[in-house]
Each structure stands twice: as C-alpha cells, then as structure tokens.
Amino acid sequence: MSDQDSDYIEHNAEVSSQANSTGLAVPDQQLPKTLHLLPINNRPFFPAQVMPVVVNEQPWHQTIEQVAGTEHKALSLFYVDGPLDADGRLDPQQLPDTGCAVRIHHAVRENGKIQFIAQGLTRVRITRWLSDTPPYRVEVEYPKAPADERDEVRAYAMALINAIKELLPLNPLYSEELKNYLNRFSPNDPSPLSDFAAALTSAKGDALQDVLDTVGILRRMEKVLGLLKKEIEVARLQGEITAEVNRSISEHQREFFLKEQLKIIQKELGLSKDDRTADIEQFRERLDGKTLPDDVSKRIDEELNKLSVLETGSPEYAVTRNYLDWATALPWGITHPDRIDLAHARKVLNRDHDGLDDVKARILEFLAVGAFRGSVAGSIILLVGPPGVGKTSIGRSIAESLDRPFYRFSVGGMRDEAEIKGHRRTYIGAMPGKFVQALKDVGVMNPVIMLDEIDKLGSSHQGDPASALLETLDPEQNSQFLDHYLDLRLDLSKVLFVCTANTLDSIPGPLLDRMDVIRLSGYITEEKLAIAKHHLWPRQLERAGLRKSQLRITDKALREVVEGYAREAGVRNLEKQLGKLVRKSVVQLLEEPDQRISIRPADLKALLGTPAFRTEKQLKGTGIITGLAWTSMGGATLPVEATRIHTLNRGFKLTGQLGDVMKESAEIAYSYLCANLAIYKADRSFFDEAFVHLHVPEGATPKDGPSAGITIASALLSLARQQAPRSGLAMTGEITLTGHVLPVGGIREKVIAARRQGIHELILPEANRGDFEELPDYLRDGMTVHFAKHFRDVAKQLFS
Numbered sequence: 001m002s003d004q005d006s007d008y009i010e011h012n013a014e015v016s017s018q019a020n021s022t023g024l025a026v027p028d029q030q031l032p033k034t035l036h037l038l039p040i041n042n043r044p045f046f047p048a049q050v051m052p053v054v055v056n057e058q059p060w061h062q063t064i065e066q067v068a069g070t071e072h073k074a075l076s077l078f079y080v081d082g083p084l085d086a087d088g089r090l091d092p093q094q095l096p097d098t099g100c101a102v103r104i105h106h107a108v109r110e111n112g113k114i115q116f117i118a119q120g121l122t123r124v125r126i127t128r129w130l131s132d133t134p135p136y137r138v139e140v141e142y143p144k145a146p147a148d149e150r151d152e153v154r155a156y157a158m159a160l161i162n163a164i165k166e167l168l169p170l171n172p173l174y175s176e177e178l179k180n181y182l183n184r185f186s187p188n189d190p191s192p193l194s195d196f197a198a199a200l201t202s203a204k205g206d207a208l209q210d211v212l213d214t215v216g217i218l219r220r221m222e223k224v225l226g227l228l229k230k231e232i233e234v235a236r237l238q239g240e241i242t243a244e245v246n247r248s249i250s251e252h253q254r255e256f257f258l259k260e261q262l263k264i265i266q267k268e269l270g271l272s273k274d275d276r277t278a279d280i281e282q283f284r285e286r287l288d289g290k291t292l293p294d295d296v297s298k299r300i301d302e303e304l305n306k307l308s309v310l311e312t313g314s315p316e317y318a319v320t321r322n323y324l325d326w327a328t329a330l331p332w333g334i335t336h337p338d339r340i341d342l343a344h345a346r347k348v349l350n351r352d353h354d355g356l357d358d359v360k361a362r363i364l365e366f367l368a369v370g371a372f373r374g375s376v377a378g379s380i381i382l383l384v385g386p387p388g389v390g391k392t393s394i395g396r397s398i399a400e401s402l403d404r405p406f407y408r409f410s411v412g413g414m415r416d417e418a419e420i421k422g423h424r425r426t427y428i429g430a431m432p433g434k435f436v437q438a439l440k441d442v443g444v445m446n447p448v449i450m451l452d453e454i455d456k457l458g459s460s461h462q463g464d465p466a467s468a469l470l471e472t473l474d475p476e477q478n479s480q481f482l483d484h485y486l487d488l489r490l491d492l493s494k495v496l497f498v499c500t501a502n503t504l505d506s507i508p509g510p511l512l513d514r515m516d517v518i519r520l521s522g523y524i525t526e527e528k529l530a531i532a533k534h535h536l537w538p539r540q541l542e543r544a545g546l547r548k549s550q551l552r553i554t555d556k557a558l559r560e561v562v563e564g565y566a567r568e569a570g571v572r573n574l575e576k577q578l579g580k581l582v583r584k585s586v587v588q589l590l591e592e593p594d595q596r597i598s599i600r601p602a603d604l605k606a607l608l609g610t611p612a613f614r615t616e617k618q619l620k621g622t623g624i625i626t627g628l629a630w631t632s633m634g635g636a637t638l639p640v641e642a643t644r645i646h647t648l649n650r651g652f653k654l655t656g657q658l659g660d661v662m663k664e665s666a667e668i669a670y671s672y673l674c675a676n677l678a679i680y681k682a683d684r685s686f687f688d689e690a691f692v693h694l695h696v697p698e699g700a701t702p703k704d705g706p707s708a709g710i711t712i713a714s715a716l717l718s719l720a721r722q723q724a725p726r727s728g729l730a731m732t733g734e735i736t737l738t739g740h741v742l743p744v745g746g747i748r749e750k751v752i753a754a755r756r757q758g759i760h761e762l763i764l765p766e767a768n769r770g771d772f773e774e775l776p777d778y779l780r781d782g783m784t785v786h787f788a789k790h791f792r793d794v795a796k797q798l799f800s
Helices: 003-022 057-068 151-170 176-182 190-200 205-213 217-269 275-286 294-309 315-329 342-352 357-373 391-402 434-442 465-473 525-544 555-565 572-591 601-608 660-676 709-721 747-756 766-773 791-799
Strands: 034-040 050-056 074-079 098-110 113-129 136-141 380-384 406-410 448-452 481-483 488-490 496-501 516-519 551-553 597-599 624-631 634-646 651-655 691-695 761-765 784-788
Touching (some): 034 050, 034 057, 050 057, 057 074, 057 098, 057 113, 074 113, 074 205, 151 190, 151 217, 190 217, 205 217, 275 294, 275 315, 294 315, 315 434, 357 391, 357 516, 380 391, 391 448, 391 496, 406 434, 434 481, 434 488, 465 481, 465 496, 555 572, 555 601, 572 597, 624 747, 634 709, 634 747, 660 709, 691 709, 709 791, 747 761, 747 766, 761 766, 761 791, 766 784
Parallel strands (some): 034 074, 380 496, 380 516, 406 448, 448 496, 551 597, 651 691
Antiparallel strands (some): 034 136, 074 098, 098 113, 113 136, 481 488, 624 634, 634 691
C-alpha cells in the first residue's frame, strides 16, 4: 500500500472518530448548500438506510477524498439507470429529480475499489451544476414533506408496520436485529418509516426512484404499501416452492435411507443377496433346461466368473452383464414341435386367403415334402408379387399351419450390416443382430422368420446387408451362424425363412439363388369380390363397431368399387375404399341411429367421388396395336400408336418415355419391316420417304423391357399397309432382326391385365406356351391364344 493510501485511510479514521464523538445524526440546518455528487446504478438510496456503498477508485477517489476533508462529511447519491461510464462522464439529463444526501463513515480503499458506510440523511434536489467533470459539485435544496397529522396518515403508518412484520417471517434474510430496528419507528414519524419500508423491498430501480421522488407523505405511503404487498406475495410464493422442494427431497432421502437399512437388515439375516450375486444366480437359473453347446457353455462360464470379480459400478460390469443377459436369454436347444398336417394347413390357407390357388398348392407341396422328411427346415421361401396381394399374411398363415411362433421384421432401407450380424462388443451401446433378437423374443430355435421388403436392401459405408444375409439364408452355412456381438455360433438351420419382394430385379444374384421363389400375381375382379366379401368388408365393420344388419353393400356396388375405384393388382386400395364407405356411413348412423343403410351403385359417386378408373375402349384404327406389359405393380395393357407425319424426308421418332431396351426393340422392329415390307404386301418404298412417329401413351410413366417388339412391329406394319388390324386382340413378345419371336416373362400378370380390360384374344410367343398352360383354369377359361414363332404368324392373325 502506498504512503498516500495510508495517509488517506488514517485521515478517514480520524474523521470517523470525530463523527462518532459528535454523533451520527446531523440536523438538516447543518447540511451545506453545495454537495459533491456520486452516481450509483444498483438501486436508489433512501434517507432511512445505513449500508455500505462500493464504487470504483477511478474516477471517484477525488470525490471521496474531498468529501472526507469537509466538516459535514456529506455527499449526494443519485440513481442512474444503466451502467456507468469508466471515465465518470454524466449527462445531467440521466439523473432523476431526487437523490439522497448521505454522510460517509469508514472509507476504505482496496483492490481498485472504495468502500464506505453511507448514512441516509434526507432527500436532495439539484438546483445548479458547479462542475461538469469529476469530482462533481452541485448546488442543492432539501425538500421537506409538510407535516400531516391526519388519521389517514396514522392508519397508513400502522399498515406499513404490520406489512413489514408480516414480511419478516417469510424472508429469512431479515434477522432478529431488524425486528428490534423496526421497533424504533413510530407511527407519529411516518417519513423515515415509509423510506425504510421501500428500502426493504426488492422492487426495480424505477419503482423505488418513484417513491424517492414523491415528497408528499400520504402519496408516498400509498406507493410503498403497494410495493410491500407485492413483496409479501412473492415471498409467500417463494416459501411455498421452497417447502415443496424440501418436502420432495425429504421423501426421497427417507425412502433412500429406509431402502439402505432394509438391504443391510436383509443381508444380516441372510434374506437377500447383493446385486452381483443376484445377477449371477439369475443368469444360471435361465440356463436350466437348455442344451448348450460346449463352446457356448465354456464362454458363458468365463463371463460369469469375470462378472463375479468386477465392481458393480464399473462400466465393464455393465458391458459384461448386458452380454450375459443376451447370451442366457437365447433358447439354446429349445424347439417347438411342428404340426405337419396337410389338412390343417389347407384349412388355414383357405380360411385366410381367397384365390391364389396355385400359390396355396405350391405351399402345400412344400409342407408335404417336410412331412415326408419329418421336419420343415433348411428352406427359404421368397414370395414375389405386387403390393397388396397378401405376401405378409401368407407368411403368417404358413407359421400358423405349422403351429410355430412367427417373427417379422422389415429389411427395406437397411444399410448397416450390423443390423444383421450385430455390433462388435467394444462399447456400452453394442447390440446383437436382428436374428438374435428374434430368437430371444420367440423363445425357440425353429420359428418362422419373415424378412419383409428384401428387394429394398441398401448399402452404405457401414457395409452391405445383402451380403451379410448370404450366410444367414444359406442352409449349408447357417448352422454355424456367427453374431458379432455374442461371438458365439448359432444354429439357424431349423428356422423357416419367408422373404417378400415386389420384384426380383434388385435382389443380388447370389442371394436370390438361395431362395425358393413363389410368385403372387394380381387378382382378377372375381377374386377381389370374394376377398372383399369374406375378409375386407367384415374387417371394416368390426373396426367401426357395426353390425351386419346396420350396414350392407350390394354385390353390384361392390363390383363397381372394384372396377371403378380399385383396379390395381392388389387389394390394399380396395380396403381403403371400403373403409371410406364405412366411415361416411357411420356419420349418417350417428345422425339417425335407427336407420339401416344399404349401399347401392348409385350411392358410390356421392360417397367416393368420381371413379378413378373408367371403362376404357380399346383404341382402334390404322397403326394402333394393344400390347401387354409387366410392372412391379402388376400387369397392364400398353397401346402403341404409329403415324406418318410427312413424306419430305425419311425419319423415325420415338416418344412416351421409353427405356433403352424398349428403344432397341423399336429400332429392330423398324429395321425388320423396312427390309421385309414386300413379304407383308405393303409398299416397299413406304418408309423410304415417310417420317414416322411412334408413341406409347401415358408418357409420364417410364416404360422399359424386352416384350414390346412384335407390338411395335405390328403398329408399323399396319401403318405401312394402311390397314387397321383386327380389333379385340392384344399381344406380347420380342422380335429379332430376322423376324423370330422371342419369349417374355410375366405371362400370368399380362393375362390378368387383359382379362381386366375385357380382352379375350391374345398373341403370345410359342416359347411361352408352357407358361400359359400352367395357369389356373379360371384364368385360361374364355381366352383364345395364338402362339407365334415368327412375325409372319403375328401378321396372319392381325390382317387375315
């Protein structure tokens, strides 16, 4: 500390001693007309206060030194809203009307701060500034409240004292000394009482400054009483919150202590064990009745020994315990007895599914082989078909017919191979793969596990799940399936895997090679009507809580829904439309509960809107041929149009969003006809001068595939001969440059699409004769099919 600081503190001590010898109270007449000014920014200072004030040494040390050197030791404190400038610059407009004259005691300088005790004396107002830079000096006046001896003033004074006494128990910050201090105030001297009450509150600076600016005693007491009441409410609310928190903490602590005491008592009496012992016994109990392979038993014993020496609070204990939780929960050696009864399986399949006779026959053949062998194992069924044809429900029916547990999970969009083979046990959040989870949930080693949407598997930097499935689905390998998390060999050879897909194109070849493919095609109208009657409509009534007598739909209306609103291959949209009919009918029943509703064809437009599908007339005319196409959504008819635009120059234009394969088919057909027009009795020079435009309607739909060759060639031949083809006929097949007709796929779906459009005469490749003859009788009945080996056979049927 410097000599100057020592002298300053000694001087202040001397001044304080003199002040103490003369007493703290300074009559108003002794206050000077000029005072030093010091701004404060925490809250206003009141005449009734005695409390420490701390200010920065720079720039206010000169002000404090000069005040300490005066006889009266008086200083004016003015509240400034906001932070103060470091250099102490003040704008007179910043200062409020009223400040407080204080007397300073025991000024001390330390760590760049000056602290002193301020004794509030009286209100002060500035009449003139004597200096505009620190240290500030101002001429002042001291406003005095006129004496007011009305009873109303005494009543307010008593209310203030009572409010302060009410506040004291609510706030622990106010000590017993403050109560004694309060007893010195008298209702006969209300001015210091109101100032003291205002200083007690935690109101904002603006509200307190408003009280300081109010000189009139009655008006000031009204404002202070309002502040006190608000402070009491806040203190009471704070007390309630504190009590609630303490009560909650006390209950938790009491519960915790009681539980700990109970544990100790039970342990002393031998009635309970610690967590580690309880975990180990639980894991050993799980293994009772299970047949563990030697390597599995050895590994689990090692992990149990490790668990017995680890601290229960360590991360390694949690990892080991989680591992044992999975390893001991698996159904080692537990299998569910199969119910291989063909009559029962046929009954379940017929109960759950209408139509699909060939699919049900294929499944029964599969089960028959299992019955003959004695077990259904080592097989992977792949159900392929459009959305909504019942692939998932067939998987459930297979599980029910075998009386096995069923577990389904979707692999669509799966990009992480750890979902299949598990995460390596290198961190706390590691988990086993889906197959381990499935076995744990079903509790047997031979469930039916369905892998939905297997054609939508993805791949990323985290691995290729399709490749990880190769080991899982291979009957020669899955008896030794290794999950990365367990690091144990699992026998999945007894599991019956059922996979579903919309298309085979995106399934990797090695994975597809391991599956037994069963195709589910779309439904024709009669099949959809049966499904709607026996399954969809009763299900919708049950969901809505309706009785059959309350809501009916006629057969004609049901057929109109199928043909006009749900013509797609599956029945999912049909179920949505029936659900819409039920919901709209429920609204009517709520308005008139006693009515009986019968939905007829005439009601459908009001309930479902305009039909999405209309009866399409088959396009006819020169250069127009109806083809058949296969898509992932089922079969579809595909009209092809050809026309000559002009004869100024030769050209060939294709439109309709055709894929590369279909463009090649068009080029081959065009080249073949250009070279062989004479054979088909057409003008051989027709294409030499003609600019031909070939279009496949519905240009927004991508089209690709090697099945439209003869359709395009027939359209071009019709154009060259200027002769319309025979109507009511559709075709599919690929053509070569020499005119031979090649086989195509999707015959079943294409036949269904033709029947749906009312076309009963088809031209198919000769090589597909066997595919057509394998179709069920109800699909072949009424169909006239011409098989073509060469394009000459096609032209003969079109133009004979």
